[in-house]
Amino acid sequence: MTRSVPHPSRPQRALAAVALAAATGLVAAACASPTSAASPAAASGSATVKIGIITAESGPYAPYGEEYLAGLKAGLDYLSHGTGVIDGRKVQLVIDDDADSPATAVNDAKDLIGQGVTLIGGTVDSAIALQVAAVAAQNKVLYIAGPAAVDQLDNLNRYTFRSGRESYQDIATAGSFVGDLTGKKVVVLAQDSEFGTANATGVKAVLGAKGASVSSVLVPLSATDFTPFTAKILAAKPDLLFVAWAGTNANALWTALNQQGVLGATQVVTGLANVATYPATGPAGSKITFLAHYFPGAGAGNAYETAMTSAVKAAGGQVDLFTPDGFTAMQMFAHAFEASTGDVNAQIKALEGWSFAGVEGTYTVRAADHALLQPEFEAKLTGSGTTWTPQLVKAVAPDQIAPPLPSTPAWSTS
Known part of the structure; x- marks a missing residue:
């Protein structure tokens, strides 16, 4: 079982939908x-x-x-x-x-x-x-x-x-790869499942609040031919394609995205999961931008x-x-x-x-x-076959991906 977006709760469940608050900002360190x-x-x-x-x-x-x-x-x-x-x-x-x-x-x-x-x-x-x-x-x-x-x-x-x-930081990290999101088009590619729909909801909540127009392409779990879905992505001409995928057919998906020109047409981002999953993207791995909570190095x-x-x-x-x-x-x-x-x-x-x-x-x-x-990280994979190594592209500063402050604090910090 491979996952394209790392989530430490359940490998087949989605990033939790994020409840956005009106206020944002940082608290100075004590x-x-x-x-x-x-x-x-x-x-x-x-x-x-x-x-x-x-x-x-x-x-x-x-x-x-x-x-x-x-x-x-x-x-x-x-x-x-x-x-x-x-x-x-x-x-x-x-x-x-x-x-x-x-x-x-x-x-x-x-x-x-x-x-x-x-x-x-x-x-x-x-x-x-x-x-x-x-x-x-x-x-x-x-x-x-x-x-x-x-x-x-x-x-x-x-x-x-x-x-x-937390999930907000993952999604915000992906959004940071395209700079100012105002007016940008983001497409979420995911399975038509709890995992996929929750990812689509989370991306819309986080990146939509930053000014992006977010839509989704949901693929039935039974699908084996990805051509109709890659055609929808290419027609949408997104500035960013956010891929959230769970399942044993991850390699087939990435092969289709690669062969049908999606990886060359737009910036494609997905989560870098555990070391064992690195080969799942196959030859497409070197063309993907990865958001990473952590990887060795x-x-x-x-x-x-x-x-x-x-x-x-x-x-x-x-x-x-x-x-x-x-x-x-x-x-x-x-x-x-x-x-x-x-x-x-x-x-x-x-x-x-x-x-x-x-x-x-x-x-x-x-x-x-x-x-x-x-911080979180932007990474790329280099290698071939079953041997792939992540390389750091850049660190994303904590204040760039900080979750919004709650409009109503649950307790007093005084």
């Missing part, structure tokens, strides 16, 4: 982060901080969970200088497998809280993240969602943060990316799309419990407005709604 890991403290006699992690270790989404966990452990290794001790406290990760079941995840969260765990993170599934966030709010414990991309985690409740990107080899990569490789793994989300989560947890191990209000205050350096560049936790402002 403080800067240190440029290196905290000095290690002696483990002997140190208190223990337990962090409950709920994510997929089994089921079809286990590879995503594995990436997230690898990044989390790499972050712990980096921040503790390999000791497992941060700020004089031994950090213990209590990992529960949600098996991509909302009911299981909710039970896991309640069980962890019942054990006295007040720091919870994880899940690659957006639907699960929303439910765990509700449990965290009910029990007034800190929750830092994992790779789940659903936009609605922003401004949901004051106890919920995120360590990954996107961080331009900064100290955080280098440390993460080294730790993951040492553990026998490979960095991938969602590995940075785990590393970033560990940075956020450490910053929170360094402020207080037991006062959730102090933890929230420490995170709100915090700017820090990380794997992908500079991150800022927006105080008003807890959106995680971060």
Whole structure:
């Protein structure tokens, strides 16, 4: 199964439709982060901080969970200088497998809280993240969602943060490739399914609000001949073709787009997913512009990316799309419990407005709604056959793709 647009909730579901607000803008960072890991403290006699992690270790989404966990452990290794001790406290990760079941995840969260765990993170599934966030709010414990991309985690409740990107940022990144969108024509090519229609809705909401005229070409799931659909695209003469595709026929689609001249007629953008999916575009890969949340090397080899990569490789793994989300989560947890191990209000205050350096560049936790402002990337693929390598074209600055501020904040940040 291959996906053309990366979505860490369900590989066959769409980017969540984005609810736009009237106001936009950025909140200034409250403080800067240190440029290196905290000095290690002696483990002997140190208190223990337990962090409950709920994510997929089994089921079809286990590879995503594995990436997230690898990044989390790499972050712990980096921040503790390999000791497992941060700020004089031994950090213990209590990992529960949600098996991509909302009911299981909710039970896991309640069980962890019942054990006295007040720091919870994880899940690659957006639907699960929303439910765990509700449990965290009910029990007034800190929750830092994992790779789940659903936009609605922003401004949901004051106890919920995120360590990954959100769908709005993905779509806005794609739109940035054509500059000013005012008067531009955007066509969404997708399957006539929940996945496809939700992508079309999301692109219209995000890029339409920036001035683009957005239409869609939806392909029946049973289609094997893509000629009628490529003809519609060519007739529309779009400035940007946004492709959102899920299924085993992705290679056939890209072959048709290539052979029938679509890739040469307009700028075509799709999401760069996990490393295993790189060959799915076939020979068309070199003609596509990719929006990327992350790929190995996107961080331009900064100290955080280098440390993460080294730790993951040492553990026998490979960095991938969602590995940075785990590393970033560990940075956020450490910053929170360094402020207080037991006062959730102090933890929230420490995170709100915090700017820090990380794997992908500079991150800022927006105080008003807890959106995680971060860069995304434009990439291209080079190679042939089954061997393709992503190359960085440019980083897209966080303020260029920042989600709009909510018109009605869910809580006061005063």
